[in-house]
Amino acid sequence: MIEQGTQSARSLALDVLTEIERKDAFSNLELNAALNKANLTRREAGLATELVYGTLSRLNTLDWIATQFVKKPTHRLEPWLRNLLRLALYQLHYLDRIPDRAIVHEAVEEAKKHGHKGTVSLVNGVLRNYLREKEQLNPPTQWPKFKKIALEHSHPEWLVKRWLSAFGEKETIAMCKTNNLPPTLSVRVNTLRISKQAFIARLQQEIPDAVIEESLLSDVGLLVSHAGNIANSPLFNEGLCAIQDESSMLVGQAMDVQPEMAVLDTCAAPGGKTAHLAERMGNRGSILALDIHPHKLQLIDETVERLGITIVDTMEADARALPESFQQAQFDRILVDAPCSGFGVIRRKPDLKWQKQVEDITAIAAMQMELLEQAVRCLKPGGKLVYSTCTVDPEENGRLIHRFLDSHTEFELDPSLVDDMPPLLRERFHQSGAYIQILPHYFSSDGFFISRLRKRV
């Protein structure tokens, strides 16, 4: 149990890591709950967050290091002990601002709290041996490339193998490296309420420490750092901005919406892109936002209300089986922002890479195809449909679009997408000009796939 106000960042991180494993819980939810209960300073809370996400993102490498010094395989250790070793090794191996002595000392004290003499000496021994032998820790030379990359850059072997064949070695390594970095924070200015320049002035005035940079990808995007939790700021509560990744903002831009259009957003919750579309439409026209999970519709309602948007209606629906009444080609624009494997957002959800398996991708792609097949039936002739995902897997992205087009001659790739996107993206586009795969290391934004189809008239 976590007691209020009595924990250090490292002890809280250990409890959170152990609980995530025990309950198979979402890391962000478990960490936020623990931080809310504990009484850490802002700095300590920052350290706890870094330790939890850092350790989660490096799991395979840390376990490999531990196995060099423990006789048992790490999965046979008690969960608290396994996570204590991971946490201490993470700090020793990847962080240089905490002295080694302090790390070992605190780990041993934690072991005394949770274990017995034997486990205390195991922790002490493993960490001291690591410090003595760390320079000689190398994967066996006969290992194939994918295994070495997976170990050095802390990704599952199957995923690295897949990326090597899709993107080549240079891109794979660059992507893995970026996935291990903390994500950037960006906000979208709500231009229904304030201009970008006025927003920058207010942000600077209210949070003088904030470092603000204009996004090169989106004309309404700002990169913000040293600003604390923006979601608690008056600017956010007054509906002047939304927190959104820059790649995600590009999806709104790709939709090429105009005021007074009828728009369908088939996988809309929590509503980030729905709201962006409404802003781009000047809050004129109509957007029908669907989601299969009723509780998530409330998130869309809250977002649009906060942003002063009035043209969005929400509805619970399984977009793989849309109501007959929708299917009469009535929408000018449709967005299918499909659920996906999420491999473009590993920076934000590091545990995701360990949870998904190769078989999941086939199942996800089949579901995405169903979503696309249904959505296209609701599009007006001449209308445009954007299919996007926050993943980098070709099976869910480019290959899926080509498979779709092979059996739907009434649709074509829309080559004018490239002209609606920032020039910076041009060289990354598919030769058709109709879709782009953004990898996380291109612009330090989320990995996203964005494509646009047009229904022939």
Ligand SMILES: C[S@@+](CC[C@H](N)C(=O)[O-])C[C@H]1O[C@@H](n2cnc3c(N)ncnc32)[C@H](O)[C@@H]1O
């Ligand atoms: C990638 S998220 C959408 C993010 C959203 N467009 C945004 O920008 O905030 C995918 C969403 O699809 C929803 N979903 C999953 N399966 C669905 C289905 N069969 N029909 C409708 N929505 C579905 C999920 O609940 C999830 O909220």
